[in-house]
Amino acid sequence: xxxxxxxxxxxxxxxxxxxxxxxxxxxxxxxxxxxxxxxxxxxxxxxxxxxxxxxxxxxxxxxxxxxxxxxxxxxxxxxxxxxxxxxxxxxxxxxxxxxxxxxxxxxxxxxxxxxxxxxxxxxxxxxxxxxxxxxxxxxxxxxxxxxxxxxxxxxxxxxxxxxxxxxxxxxxxxxxxxxxxxxxxxxxxxxxxxxxxxxxxxxxxxxxxxxxxxxxxxxxxxxxxxxxxxxxxxxxxxxxxxxxxxxxxxxxxxxxxxxxxxxxxxxxxxxxxxxxxxxxxxxxxxxxxxxxxxxxxxxxxxxxxxxxxxxxxxxxxxxxxxxxxxxxxxxxxxxxxxxxxxxxxxxxxxxxxxxxxxxxxxxxxxxxxxxxxxxxxxxxxxxxxxxxxxxxxxxxxxxxxxxxxxxxxxxxxxxxxxxxxxxxxxxxxxxxxxxxxxxxxxxxxxxxxxxxxxxxxxxxx
Numbered sequence: 001x002x003x004x005x006x007x008x009x010x011x012x013x014x015x016x017x018x019x020x021x022x023x024x025x026x027x028x029x030x031x032x033x034x035x036x037x038x039x040x041x042x043x044x045x046x047x048x049x050x051x052x053x054x055x056x057x058x059x060x061x062x063x064x065x066x067x068x069x070x071x072x073x074x075x076x077x078x079x080x081x082x083x084x085x086x087x088x089x090x091x092x093x094x095x096x097x098x099x100x101x102x103x104x105x106x107x108x109x110x111x112x113x114x115x116x117x118x119x120x121x122x123x124x125x126x127x128x129x130x131x132x133x134x135x136x137x138x139x140x141x142x143x144x145x146x147x148x149x150x151x152x153x154x155x156x157x158x159x160x161x162x163x164x165x166x167x168x169x170x171x172x173x174x175x176x177x178x179x180x181x182x183x184x185x186x187x188x189x190x191x192x193x194x195x196x197x198x199x200x201x202x203x204x205x206x207x208x209x210x211x212x213x214x215x216x217x218x219x220x221x222x223x224x225x226x227x228x229x230x231x232x233x234x235x236x237x238x239x240x241x242x243x244x245x246x247x248x249x250x251x252x253x254x255x256x257x258x259x260x261x262x263x264x265x266x267x268x269x270x271x272x273x274x275x276x277x278x279x280x281x282x283x284x285x286x287x288x289x290x291x292x293x294x295x296x297x298x299x300x301x302x303x304x305x306x307x308x309x310x311x312x313x314x315x316x317x318x319x320x321x322x323x324x325x326x327x328x329x330x331x332x333x334x335x336x337x338x339x340x341x342x343x344x345x346x347x348x349x350x351x352x353x354x355x356x357x358x359x360x361x362x363x364x365x366x367x368x369x370x371x372x373x374x375x376x377x378x379x380x381x382x383x384x385x386x387x388x389x390x391x392x393x394x395x396x397x398x399x400x401x402x403x404x405x406x407x408x409x410x411x412x413x414x415x416x417x418x419x420x421x422x423x424x425x426x427x428x429x430x431x432x433x434x435x436x437x438x439x440x441x442x443x444x445x446x447x448x449x450x451x452x453x454x455x456x457x458x459x460x461x
Contacts, residue, residue: 010416013441015272016242020385020443022329023378024368026341028454035363038096041332046320047097049106052136054086054126055325056110057352058117060150061186069327069341070113071348079118081356082325083125089324090133092361097322105136105322109144113327116151120159127163134322139164144206146171149187149195157202167206167237168199174215174222175229182216183243189229196233205305206236213278214243214271223278227285236304239297240282242275242440279437293387296439326355330364333375337367347461374448375399376406381446385439389421389430403429410446 018025057070058079074082097103108130118126130136144167145160152170160168172192174180180187199207209230213223230238283293291299300306321331326339339355342348370378376395380403383390395403404411411429414420419435419442435442447455 010413013417013438014268015276015438016244016440017444019241019244019440020381023381023443023447024336024370024374024451025455026329026338027458028451029336029338029341029366029368030454032337032364032367035365036335037363038093039098039362041335041337041364042097045332047101047103049104049320051321052105052108052130052134053321053323053325053328054108054110054115054130055323055328056082056112056115056118056126057325057327057348058082058112059114060117060148068113069343069348069351071345071352074117078352078356079122082352083118083122083129085356085358086126086324087129087133088359089361090129093322093324094134096362103135105134105141107142107144108136108138111146113146114148114151115145116147116153116156116160118156120153120155123156123159124163127159129324134324142166144169147195147199149192152195152198154198154201157198157204161202161204165204167208168202168204169208169210169237169239170195170199171210172226172230173210173212174218175226176218176222179215179218179222179226182218183212193229200233207233208237208239209233209235210239210241211282212241212243213282214275218274218278220278220281223281224285227282231286231289234301236301238286238291238299240279240286240299241297242279276437283437293436295386296436326351333370335364335367335369337364340366342461344461368451368454372399374451376401376403377446377448380407381443384429384431384446385443387431387436389424389428392427392429407446413445414442 055069058074059070059072061072094103110126115126116123127138131138141164143163143165145165146169147156148171152168157168173183173185175189175192177187177189196207196209211226211230227238279296283299286299287293290302292302294300319331319333321329323330323338327341329336329338340351342351376399379395379398380390383395390403392402392404395401399406411420414435415422417434417438419432419438421430421432421435424430431439431442
């Protein structure tokens, strides 16, 4: 795609508008008046390559930047009641999938929260739910599990390794203790290193380490120190996340460092510049150490085993996703659905309590229907945010049209900003290095007017 000479420069945009890990976002979901039955929703869906996601909404602490659906601690046997409800939900969902055609799971993941908040015995029970109730063969498919330094204990890791875990992802964020405290993440580097040693001892094939850039006081030198500390463990994957301060999180409650619109604008611009600079430093450092870039955030060691073919950074967001747990999403081709969503701790506790008291999981309660236009947007967005880009022939085969014809204004805008790779082979729509760096501005630019309006009308809780 080309831009003619004399095209006026597009207006400036902030590079960090929103991290797009799912589309439409949960804040666009609403209570479903028809409460469709799961059996009807899944009746015509392909079931030979489903993904399974089990959500555990508990953490030992809540980091200052976190807006995930999770609560601190689990008093009064709450984990037992939660796993009881998860089993009831699994039975209901598996019944809804039916046996008219083969049901097969091609991938599985445990997320949260922190799944390893559960004890070793509870993790065994969680695996049994996936295998004995849902029918997923955890030893035969990729299984990814999230953990934290405090909960990556030897007994828990032994269970996960025994049950077929192929990838463990640990949120470190920073190896510099002062930066961890600035992000309201209480941890010591010594504890992080000990946890990483236990993970490597467990011999789980793929280790992913999450790091964050843009923390208050972070410099290029301290960022490189964290990167080198992570590289010392030769992780198969690294995710580099820009820091966000989202509403209702701990960092947001601390308030802005400055007041007044002009001062805030200057501070925001300086923070954007810091994050862009640290992103480039991190990207170049990893590329020079034998890693390949998969997306803006994901980097894989070039000799690391591949869990699956095709897009991986967003692979869990494809159609055919079965989510179990009160923070999990499920995706059919026509409807994305889940339970209610919140960030504020009191609201999260209330939703978890309602989930554990639920007996009938046979209907979808909250969600958003996905029409043909939204399906096109989602496919373009998810594919374009991958470093490999979007083969136009794949898009044409699925939808019968071309992305350039469906989204001319959006793609022309990206080209005008230099976000599209003009050197990409014919038939491949791919981001330039600048485009990848601006993924968090590019992704939201593809949101439909309807999704934007629903997200804007969402009442935060």
